[in-house]
Amino acid sequence: MKRVDSVISLIYSLSKAEKKHFSLLVVKDRDEKDYLVIYDIITKSKQPNGNTIKEEFYKRRPNGSFEVSIQYLYEKLTDALLILRKKKDICYDLFNNLCKARMLYERSLFEECFEILSDTIEQAQYYENNEVLIIALKLELEYLLRLNFPGMTEKELFHKHFMQNEALKKIRKITEQSSLHNLLKYRLAHIGSIRTAQQKQDMNDLMVNELYIAASSETEGNFELTRNHKLFQANYLMMTGNYKAALNSYKELDLLFEKNQQFWSNPPIYYLSVLEGVLSSLRFVGNYEEMPYFLEKLKKLITTTSFEFKVNATCLLFQYELFPSLDKGNFLECTKLMNLYHEPLYDKEVWLSPIRKSELLLYTTLIHIGNQDYKAAKKHISNAIIDHNIKYLPLMRTIRLVRLIVYYEMQEYDLIRHESRSISRGLSSSKEQSFKTEHLILWFLNKKNLPILRNERELFWEKLTPEIEHLFDDKFENQLLRIFDFTAWIESKILKKNLTETLQQHINAKKL
Incomplete structure (x- = not known):
């Protein structure tokens, strides 16, 4: 830049x-x-x-x-x-104290220097900031050495070395734990959700390693170790499609954060991740009634943080206020909500992260499809594809499929054939990373000569229904269908039904 x-x-x-x-x-x-x-x-x-x-x-x-x-x-x-x-972020204050201590020592103000270092060590222990603790202890011991350890007993010196070693052990455990969590999130972002048993086995290997580290660490009483362990578990359960168990894990994390607000980062990105996990799990299990409680918590985060974080958190808030209406096909309510978020979100979309911006444009496109405003839908989905930052990420395939749906609605069949070939090549070169639902959508979009008579269309859909039902029974396929029920759109086209009505029928069927 x-x-x-x-x-x-x-x-x-x-x-x-x-x-x-x-x-x-x-x-x-x-x-x-x-x-x-x-x-x-x-x-x-x-x-x-x-x-x-x-x-x-x-x-x-x-x-x-x-x-x-x-x-x-x-x-x-x-x-x-x-x-x-200063005075707003403890991390800034602690590092500022270290700089003050160095300056005071250089000017031979030893008493003031050790006073600041002692206070910094105490605060670093309270806030479990092991990195600052290591630096503060190292400086203190270095300055004491130069002064021949004035007024200090051997027992006190041993205790300071003990504190140093304990902090180093915790840093090593947190680093090992974080590396596994980072690898899990990387696979989710660059490979996508688990689609096959083999991919699940690969994830199980990560889980075993993480459990080993957690078992060999004293996680109880240490916020960062406990947080990382529970975050890993919750993300793993989400990736494997075990949404109810993931929901319980995220709720446990929410309680952990609420009881330890002094350890929140600034901005609170980890807590935002927890709230997103809770809301995502609630959506996947169809429990929309509990969402408002956690949405209120999300609103409180938005009022107290930096601008860029605020815009991205606002986008998350919009999405989860939108999903109950979008999933039920209530596109009129979706449009009203879009209008409410025009100034706080759409006018500031340049500040969104690439993934969050693409999600916003994707769901906005789906709303326009539901409202049969295909010109606006084409504009938004095209803007999502322009972003090269997510070109090779799994979400891009979904975005490209939605663009094909817009082409279908606009009867641009030549564009469908051209784009379908490109997508099909990508799917065929990575079969382990493709969903059956993706192949179904491509097959339907390129299907020629759909039955004309109503009874023939109903018979055609009846033959297709078992395959559709199998998709919903497959927890791996549900990871794509949770973005949007694309089978409802296919059904509405075959039976010439209203998309809102079809989505509502699918929601009611899931409740039975």
């Missing part, structure tokens, strides 16, 4: 309080410095970009240096934001 783009992103992420703080910091420079000219241009531009900002800058400051000024503005903004983080 170019420096000017970074500055634009930083400025647009500032809250009102942060903008006020920055203005107070630079008040003495106002109307004098070139960097403030750039700041003024960006804040007053509706859709700023690097080129227009540079052109406007040279109109106001013909003899100025844009590159120097933009770099200086970047440094001023980051310094201002770092100042604001």
Whole structure:
């Protein structure tokens, strides 16, 4: 990212309080410095970009240096934001204390130095920040060594070495545990949900290794070890399609986080992951009634965090407020909800992570399909495909299939044939990574000469029904159908039924 783009992103992420703080910091420079000219241009531009900002800058400051000024503005903004983080994020405070201790020691203020280090060690232990604890203990021992351990007993020295070794052991266990969790999440993102028994066996190997680490660690009483262990279990259960067990694991995690709020990261990305897991599990088991309780918790996170985190959390909130209506085919309610989120979400979609943005465009497309607004559906699904950041991820195949559905509705059959061949090649080259549902959708989209008479269509659907029912009985296939019930769309096309009515019938059938 170019420096000017970074500055634009930083400025647009500032809250009102942060903008006020920055203005107070630079008040003495106002109307004098070139960097403030750039700041003024960006804040007053509706859709700023690097080129227009540079052109406007040279109109106001013909003899100025844009590159120097933009770099200086970047440094001023980051310094201002770092100042604001003090007393708001314990991690910043602890590292700041370490820097203070070093400075005080260098100026021979030994008593003040050890006082700060002692306080830092105590806080690092309380917040279970083993990395800071290791550095603080190392500095303390190094300074004590230089001073020949003044007023210190051998027992006290032994205790400090013991604390160091215990912190190192915990870091090693957490690192081993995190590496397995990272591998699990990587496979989910780049390979997708489990589709075959062999893939499940590969995941079982990860589970066995993680259980071994958890069993050999004193997870009880250590928040990070317990959190990582339960997160791994919950994610594993989700990937294997055991949604009820996953729901219980996520609820246990929610209780763990609620009881240990002092250990939340800032922004609370781990707790956001837990809430997403709970809501996802509730959706998959069809328990929409419990969702509002956890959605309220999600709303509280959105009011207290950074701008980028807030936008991504808002997208998550929108999705899970949307799903009860989308799953039931209530597209009118879906449209009303989209309108409510136009300003807080759709206007800020540039801040979304690539995956979250693609999910938003995918579900927006499905809403437009339900409303039979195929022109809008084509626009949104095409925007999702443009993003090269998810080009090779499993979600892209689903997005491409939905685009084929839009082509089908718009009767663009030549495009369907061309795109289907490309998708089919991808599926055939990785059969272990494909769903039967994907092949079914492609087969139907390329099906020629559907029966015309109603009784013939009903007979055609009747012959297809056993295969459809088998998909719903397969927990691996359910991992794709949980995104959207594509079989309901196929049924609505064959029987010429309303999609809303078909989705509602499928939901009612699941309850029986």
